[in-house]
Each structure stands twice: as structure tokens, then as C-alpha cells.
Amino acid sequence: MQLHRILILSVSSALLWAQHAKDDEAAKHPFMGNPDRIEAGRKTYLGGCAGCHGPEGGGGRGPSLIERGAWHPMTDDNLYATIQKGVGIMPAANLPTDRGWELVAFVRSLTAPAVEMKAPGDAAAGEKLFWSTNGCSGCHRIGGKGGFAGPDLSNIGRTSTLPKLRRSIVDPDFERTPGFERADLTLRDGSKLSGLVKDRTNYRLQLQLKDGALRSVPVETIETVELTKPSIMPADYKTKLTRDDVTNLVSYLRQQGAN
Ligand code: HEC
Ligand code: HEC
Structure with a gap:
């Protein structure tokens, strides 16, 4: 499945490249x-x-x-x-x-990349909401500030489109980002450890803890692993935020990566 994906991605980038070359001519x-x-x-x-x-x-x-x-x-x-x-x-x-x-x-x-598109909404209001207490910055980083539980959004205007940005906010399970699956471990010594699974091999699990620190846990020290399947991003923004809030957030996020 993973290999299949990679193959499709490389074919598509070749096609996109060909398309871009054509766009430049026409x-x-x-x-x-x-x-x-x-x-x-x-x-x-x-x-x-x-x-x-x-x-x-x-x-x-x-x-x-x-x-x-x-x-x-x-x-x-x-x-x-x-x-x-x-x-x-x-x-x-x-x-x-x-x-x-x-x-x-x-x-x-x-x-089209969101940063290339004009979007309705009030970016300043979106920015305020993003950085407010219990806002998005508890989990997301922009420009080196914010939390580690979600992807860094410093360049999201280039890597996402306007409809995808909106959808990422109201429906976080629609398209997951690799590396943000949460695991709750119970270790053999009885202690507990939670974090995001950044990497795993037969010998160790690499977790990113809440403070951003990486911890490599040898598998022989682990008693149980509980993986949380749905995204840890709250699924209720669709009802908790108004339509204007979402539009303002998209308007702020689309500018990230502008230069
Ligand atoms: C009755 C349903 C229906 C309506 C109405 C309709 N579409 Fe489609 N559209 C389809 C289907 C089904 C396909 C796939 C056709 C195929 O490949 O055989 C398609 C294909 C397309 C594609 C090509 C997608 C691709 O990558 O191949 C585009 C673009 C598109 N539609 C845009 C539009 C637009 C714009 C309108 C409005 C003017 C529209 N469609 C109205 C059903 C519809
Ligand atoms: C509890 C942590 C948390 C909070 C709070 C949170 N997010 Fe997220 N967010 C995530 C995680 C984790 C992902 C990655 C999706 C996944 O789980 O695979 C994500 C994904 C995203 C993405 C898609 C990123 C990409 O790479 O495509 C956007 C955009 C986003 N969040 C915006 C927001 C906004 C705006 C808010 C505030 C309204 C917010 N998030 C609040 C954790 C969070």
C-alpha cells in the first residue's frame, strides 16, 4: 500500500511537471x-x-x-x-x-496553492483566533512559535489549497498527516508515557512528547501500546466555530509561506 502510494506520487509529479512546462508555454x-x-x-x-x-x-x-x-x-x-x-x-x-x-x-x-488565491475573510481576526488561549497554536507552530502536537503550519499556504484548508479545520480525519498518530504506552516498570509516533522499527518506538522532545523507547521495555486512530485534532470545530471564524482562519493560514 505504502509502495503503491509512492509510485502514484512519483508518476503524478512527473505529470505535474510536464503540465507546468506546458502552462509556461501557453x-x-x-x-x-x-x-x-x-x-x-x-x-x-x-x-x-x-x-x-x-x-x-x-x-x-x-x-x-x-x-x-x-x-x-x-x-x-x-x-x-x-x-x-x-x-x-x-x-x-x-x-x-x-x-x-x-x-x-x-x-x-x-x-491551486492557497497562497496564490485571493480569499474572503479577515486574516487579522483569524490570526487572533489562531493564537488565542485554547486556540490552534497549542498544537501548531508558525514561525517557530506554538505547540508540537500537530504539523508545523509555517508553509501551509503553499502545500495546501483553499478547499483543503477549510476541510482540514472542520474535518480533521478526512486526510491525515503522517507522524501524528498518538500512542499511550504502559511500560514494564509500571510507568506511563504518551506521545506522537514519529518512527517505529522492530526494536524501538520513537515518540515525540508533549514538550516536543523525542524519546526513543526500546520495545522490550514496553508492556502495552494503545494507538489512538482518529486525529487528535478536535473534531468539533465544525460546530464550535462559526462559518466566519473558519473563513477568517483560512484567510490567515493561506498567507503562511507567502515569502
Ligand atoms: C449529472 C452529474 C454531473 C453534472 C451535473 C456535472 N458533472 Fe462533471 N462529471 C460528472 C462525471 C460522472 C464525470 C466523470 C466523467 C467520466 O470520466 O466519464 C465528470 C467529470 C468532470 C470533469 C473532469 C474531471 C477529470 O479530472 O476528468 C470536470 C472538470 C467536471 N466534471 C466539471 C463539471 C462542471 C464545471 C460542471 C457544471 C457545469 C459539471 N461537471 C457538471 C458528473 C457531472
Ligand atoms: C489538540 C491538537 C490540535 C489542535 C487544538 C488543533 N489542531 Fe490542527 N491538527 C492537529 C493534528 C494532529 C493534525 C494532523 C492531522 C492528523 O491527525 O493526521 C492537524 C492538522 C491540521 C491542518 C492540516 C495540516 C496539513 O499538513 O495539511 C490544519 C490546516 C490545521 N490542523 C489547522 C488547525 C486550526 C486552524 C486549528 C484551530 C482552530 C487547529 N488546527 C487546532 C492537531 C491539532
């Missing part, structure tokens, strides 16, 4: 990356596409448009043609040219 359509056109495209999308591809592009009767771009790259022209003419059970959209290109710009925005 002049971009002026609607690409234009926030007003993307917003107009979103409206058309919600009316005619969301029923099959999901309101956030996550998929349904039709494939996910959030993940799919990574391993199934299409030129902008092909995307336009697919939307206008339809494919398989997907009906032809037959929209006026500008409406069609707005949709292409919107679909592209779903897989």
Missing part, C-alpha cells in the same frame, strides 16, 4: 486567478455542477475536483471543452464563452 487565459471571475464561476458551479461534484468540489456522483487535479492534469483548453461538451453521464453545459471560462477559472482555483 499564455494563460485572463480569467485564471481573477477573483471576480472565480467568484462568478462559483455561482454558476453551485447552480449547475455542485449537485454532482459536491458544494465544495469534494465529489459525489461526479469525481472530486479537489484531489483529481493532482493526478489527472488537464490543460485549461481541455477543461473548457470537457465542461462545455460534457463527458460520460456529465451533460454538456453549453454556456456562453465567458461563463464557461469563469467555470474553468473556478475549477482551477480548487487545486
